[in-house]
Amino acid sequence: xxxxxxxxxxxxxxxxxxxxxxxxxxxxxxxxxxxxxxxxxxxxxxxxxxxxxxxxxxxxxxxxxxxxxxxxxxxxxxxxxxxxxxxxxxxxxxxxxxxxxxxxxxxxxxxxxxxxxxxxxxxxxxxxxxxxxxxxxxxxxxxxxxxxxxxxxxxxxxxxxxxxxxxxxxxxxxxxxxxxxxxxxxxxxxxxxxxxxxxxxxxxxxxxxxxxxxxxxxxxxxxxxxxxxxxxxxxxxxxxxxxxxxxxxxxxxxxxxxxxxxxxxxxxxxxxxxxxxxxxxxxxxxxxxxxxxxxxxxxxxxxxxxxxxxxxxxxxxxxxxxxxxxxxxxxxxxxxxxxxxxxxxxxxxxxxxxxxxxxxxxxxxxxxxxxxxxxxxxxxx
Amino acid sequence: xxxxxxxxxxxxxxxxxxxxxxxxxxxxxxxxxxxxxxxxxxxxxxxxxxxxxxxxxxxxxxxxxxxxxxxxxxxxxxxxxxxxxxxxxxxxxxxxxxxxxxxxxxxxxxxxxxxxxxxxxxxxxxxxxxxxxxxxxxxxx
Numbered sequence: 001x002x003x004x005x006x007x008x009x010x011x012x013x014x015x016x017x018x019x020x021x022x023x024x025x026x027x028x029x030x031x032x033x034x035x036x037x038x039x040x041x042x043x044x045x046x047x048x049x050x051x052x053x054x055x056x057x058x059x060x061x062x063x064x065x066x067x068x069x070x071x072x073x074x075x076x077x078x079x080x081x082x083x084x085x086x087x088x089x090x091x092x093x094x095x096x097x098x099x100x101x102x103x104x105x106x107x108x109x110x111x112x113x114x115x116x117x118x119x120x121x122x123x124x125x126x127x128x129x130x131x132x133x134x135x136x137x138x139x140x141x142x143x144x145x146x147x148x149x150x151x152x153x154x155x156x157x158x159x160x161x162x163x164x165x166x167x168x169x170x171x172x173x174x175x176x177x178x179x180x181x182x183x184x185x186x187x188x189x190x191x192x193x194x195x196x197x198x199x200x201x202x203x204x205x206x207x208x209x210x211x212x213x214x215x216x217x218x219x220x221x222x223x224x225x226x227x228x229x230x231x232x233x234x235x236x237x238x239x240x241x242x243x244x245x246x247x248x249x250x251x252x253x254x255x256x257x258x259x260x261x262x263x264x265x266x267x268x269x270x271x272x273x274x275x276x277x278x279x280x281x282x283x284x285x286x287x288x289x290x291x292x293x294x295x296x297x298x299x300x301x302x303x304x305x306x307x308x309x310x311x312x313x314x315x316x317x318x319x320x321x322x323x324x325x326x327x328x329x330x331x332x333x334x335x336x337x338x339x340x341x342x343x344x345x346x347x348x349x350x351x352x353x354x355x356x357x358x359x360x361x362x363x364x365x366x367x368x369x370x371x372x373x374x375x376x377x378x379x380x381x
Numbered sequence: 382x383x384x385x386x387x388x389x390x391x392x393x394x395x396x397x398x399x400x401x402x403x404x405x406x407x408x409x410x411x412x413x414x415x416x417x418x419x420x421x422x423x424x425x426x427x428x429x430x431x432x433x434x435x436x437x438x439x440x441x442x443x444x445x446x447x448x449x450x451x452x453x454x455x456x457x458x459x460x461x462x463x464x465x466x467x468x469x470x471x472x473x474x475x476x477x478x479x480x481x482x483x484x485x486x487x488x489x490x491x492x493x494x495x496x497x498x499x500x501x502x503x504x505x506x507x508x509x510x511x512x513x514x515x516x517x518x519x520x521x522x
């Protein structure tokens with residue numbers, strides 16, 4: 001199996017961009033990634049495009065050049081971007097092609113995402129009666145977790161405050177205004193215990209990554225970043241998941257736990273080796289839970305770790321250094337590639353004001369979302 | 382006046398002691414809610430109807446404090462919206478089900494509290510009242 005290197009990353013800022021289409025944002029992200037890799041679009045041998053809103057992300061090639069390459073569209077819930085990355089890497093690992101692009105792009109309407117519950121395996125009445133909300137699931141999950149492991153409301157506020165503070169250092173972020181823990185905890189309750197400023201917002205944006213066979217990477221760059229592992233998992237019987245009318249009493253772990261273990265195994269490293277972390281923070285509670293689900297601490301240790309500043313950019317466990325979903329929002333198809341973009345910048349030492357000190361060598365990214373799907377990627381210098 | 386149950390086939394109605402209608406897998410015995418076309422644990426089709434215990438305990442909960450977007454169909458507006466509780470209710474040793482709670486005040490909800498199934502009004506349209514299932518807190522016997 002061939003090893004895979006990341007030789008270029010590109011990002012269209014996340015936020016709101018008027019009439020600008022997701023395809024235009026996607027094309028800009030690809031051009032930027034190709035520029036970063038020092039290649040042209042015509043050098044790209046294949047691509048995967050991820051999007052929640054676009055039926056045919058393939059149309060982005062109309063803006064980049066009609067070179068005839070295979071272009072595959074993917075959608076896999078909130079793990080869409082991790083899926084595009086995983087599949088792009090797999091094609092290179094298999095030896096089928098040497099150089100490919102993973103791109104994600106989306107343009108969501110403001111407010112919580114919605115759809116037909118039947119498409120998510122729920123009955124149609126699940127929507128009529130007011131159950132079909134991801135935010136409500138996250139409220140239930142963190143409420144129980146806080147009860148079981150002694151996590152405070154203030155900790156949720158601190159997670160969101162860190163997100164906004166890091167977002168203020170990131171010119172590509174959507175929300176760049178720092179907020180106090182008190183204002184976050186005291187803002188409008190949406191789904192107890194989660195308040196307005198503890199949630200990310202669906203928004204707009206695009207991100208792209210150029211991958212190539214690791215043994216060719218030095219042809220293009222002096223600073224290749226190696227993609228050491230990619231893993232995707234769906235939910236098992238016993239996991240309490242988004243958009244479920246029921247849950248088994250005999251509990252099993254979330255798909256994140258399984259994806260994380262598989263990725264560590266594939267990379268041959270453990271959580272103690274990771275220097276920069278990107279976690280799915282759909283809400284502040286999700287970041288807290290995901291710290292433990294991805295092996296960075298035991299359940300309950302987050303309370304003290306976060307109070308001590310461990311997850312800050314200069315802490316021992318820097319989490320969501322670019323502001324995460326809380327500051328960047330979530331264009332679903334692009335979100336996981338935004339994480340990879342940030343990790344690559346950090347591992348190259350190009351993260352500017354938000355650079356993690358101490359020459360970080362290993363980065364970790366996790367996605368999780370409806371209907372209970374997770375993706376983990378591990379990168380290293 | 383006409384009273385219409387919604388959904389029409391997931392709780393016993395009319396009934397003084399309503400119960401949710403779940404499903405039991407004839408192959409692996411997994412109990413799920415509501416009735417489904419196949420077992421989510423083992424994939425076996427042709428599940429058997431199974432009445433769930435009326436009483437249970439609140440495993441976790443949240444509140445819905447903003448008006449959901451469509452397909453929410455309560456007929457409410459931002460001005461008339463009344464927040465509601467949502468819980469994951471453990472029914473004996475059988476299954477946990479997601480359901481509305483009659484209580485939406487966090488101060489009055491607690492982990493492990495006893496709850497029972499009731500049928501409550503959901504929306505009014507002229508002479509028609511749509512009713513649905515919810516769990517209400519009860520004093521333990």
